[in-house]
Amino acid sequence: MxxxxxxxxxxxxxxxxxxxxxxxxxxxxxxxxxxxxxxxxxxxxxxxxxxxxxxxxxxxxxxxxxxxxxxxxxxxxxxxxxTTLARFGSSEPVETGAMRIQRRISATYKDLPGGQVLGPTFDYTHRLLDFALAAEREAVPPAPEAPADPAPMPRVTELLAREGLMRRDATDDAEPPDLTRDPPSFPVPRAAWLQALARGDEGFLLGLGYSTQRGYGNSHPFAGEIRMGEVTVEFTPPELGFAIELGEVVLTECQMVNQFAGSKSEPPQFTRGYGLVFGHGERKAMAMALVDRGLRSAELGEPTDAPAQSQEFVLYHCDNVEATGFVEHLKLPHYVDFQSELEKVRALRREAGR
Amino acid sequence: MGSAEPSTAERRHWMGVLARASLGEIAARLEQAPPLPTHTRLRGPEAGLVMVRGRQGGDGSRFNLGEMTVTRCSVRLADGTLGHAYVAGRDLRQAELAALLDACLQRPELRDALLAGVIAPLAARQAEAAALVARKAAATKVEFFTMANMRS
Incomplete structure (x- = not known):
């Protein structure tokens, strides 16, 4: 109080x-x-x-x-x-398969259509402090160029799905829930937790994703594909009645591929954990994909006893703005609360000493 | 060219090009174009949000990814032609110019000059920017060596 x-x-x-x-x-x-x-x-x-x-x-x-x-x-x-801006509506779903690729790698296939494109990455750097950056530098030379390959870059998961080895994700026309307007009522559909994870704290999701690798909801993941680049956002204004392009956003997408033992109705196959985040956020996209797969355990008939498999645990704690609000409110004045606790402890001590 | 009504595909194209162009780029192209007619603002320009949607697994059901800022504007020319714009970001003047150009581009007597003087050069510049990124990406494509060609 x-x-x-x-x-x-x-x-x-x-x-x-x-x-x-x-x-x-x-x-x-x-x-x-x-x-x-x-x-x-x-x-x-x-x-x-x-x-x-x-x-x-x-x-x-x-x-x-x-x-x-x-x-x-x-x-x-x-x-x-x-919160000060009005919402004009919702976009058409972005087509990440048509992404203008800046980076695209797969840890499951060496030779995949479109190839492995490293892009501007920290990978393979030596992680040694570069003191040249601390000094005045001459202009940085532009990055090398090579003739672009116009061939499409199919998703790795699509290659597996064509063989029947990848479980297809549900496709329906249902209006997805929006956590910014309707608080979650558990259990929530996958669309709700994907929204929560996409805006969730990178550090929290990294720790949770890591926990699934260490045995808390073991899921044997492979990074099937990570891609980063621009996608076009389309929106259909009601006054026009057709979709127009608003511009591009940079997204990072991660497809984690996990084994699935199969069930009475389904043969053994692979399943996916999915990560999609604004900007170049590879660690976050990977962590999100691990946690998404963890949260799918109930749907796949797997145990649900690990933190990353609990919808309530993940959704109630992954948002850093919510979390910081409740943690940091502790520094607001609690003078009266504490006064009553102080009285109680003093009274208990008096009683014990009698 | 010059038919009375533009097709939806034509209009989609120029609206997309104007959405991606900065105010400075559009204004620079307009300096060399014939003067635009006067217009009345019907709505905006006003900044707001559009909820960006993705698909579960990349190809499944939709989900809400997060919002982006978008500015919209609707204008009317003296002859009643309506122009609309929805552009990423918060540049009110870019949105108003885009809406005005959308209206003008629907006018058969203005269309060809504006397509050639404004839209085509902006589109070319945007295509070149995208191609440059694609060429830099291509330069980072891994060429694997097999044991056979390492020996040869």
Whole structure:
């Protein structure tokens, strides 16, 4: 219980003034522009768009700057901003099969149609600090080019599905639930948890995904495919009656391939865990795919006793804006609550000492 | 060319090109185009959101992935032609120009000049930007060696 407390306005005002000064840092150094954040801290911007659940690079970069690089605070700022905007509607489903590939790798097939495309990756770097970046640098030369292969890049899961070895995901025309409008009522359909995971905290999902690999809901995953690039978003305005293109968004998609022993009605085959996130967020997409597969255990008749297999555990705890709200509310004044606890402990001690 | 009513495919094309073009790029092309007629704002320009949807597993049922910012605008020309725009982002002036151009492009007497002077060059620039990304991606494609050709 909180009690309204008056006073503190001057302290709060001064604290915020100091925050502003601290954010600016040493005034002898040039101020960071939002454009610089957007361009040069692009993966921080991507993470804030994903967890803020709002694709807008400029807004996410502003949020990163305002939050002094605290990405959860930045996601919170973006979520708060989005509530000020009206929603015009929902897009057509994005066609990730037609993605303009910047990166596409498979850990299950060496030679797959379209090939392995590494893209701008940290993989195979030595993880040694590069002190050249700390010094003034000459212009960075443009990346090498090679003739582009116009051949399509089918999804790995599609190759397996054509052979009948990959369980097809359900396809229906049902209007998907929207967690931003309707709170979940358990059990929820897969569409609801995919939305929650797509906006969930990367660190939390990484830990949960890792737990499935370590035996808490063991699922023997292979990274069937990871792809990153631009997809076109189409929207059908009611006044036009046909779909138009709004522009492109960068997405990262991960298909985890898992063995499935089969059941009375289905032969042994592979199943998939699916990850799809805004921006270039490979770790998040992979973790999401692991947790998605964990949450599918009930549908596949597997045990459901691990944390990553519990819908309520995952959905109630993966959102960092919700989690931070409840954890951080502990620092608000609880003076009266604590006073009553103090009285109780003193009374108990008096009784025990008698 | 020059038929009274544009096809849906034509209109979709120019609306998509205008949605991807920045305000500066559109304005630069318009400097060389004939002046546009005056227009009345019917709605907006206003920024809002569109919920982006994906498919479960990439090809299954739909789910809500997250929202994106979108700006829309609707305008009317003096002759009653309506123009609409829905563009990614929050640039109000880009959306208004896109809506105005959508209206003008529906006018047979303006269409060819605007297609040639504005839409085609913007589309070419967008295609080249996409092709550049594709060429950089192609340069990072792994060429596996087999034991046979490593020896040869």
């Amino acid at each position: 909180y009690v309204a407390v008056k006073g503190g306005e001057r302290a709060i005002g001064n604290a915020h003034a100091w925050l502003d000064e601290a954010r600016r840092g040493d005034p002898a150094l040039p101020e960071l522009s939002v454009e610089q954040v957007e361009q040069q801290l692009g993966l921080a911007v991507d993470r804030v768009m994903a967890e803020g659940s709002c694709y807008d690079r400029g807004l996410a970069a502003l949020a990163v700057k305002q939050a002094r690089g605290d990405l959860i605070e930045a996601a919170f700022l973006l979520r708060a901003y989005r």
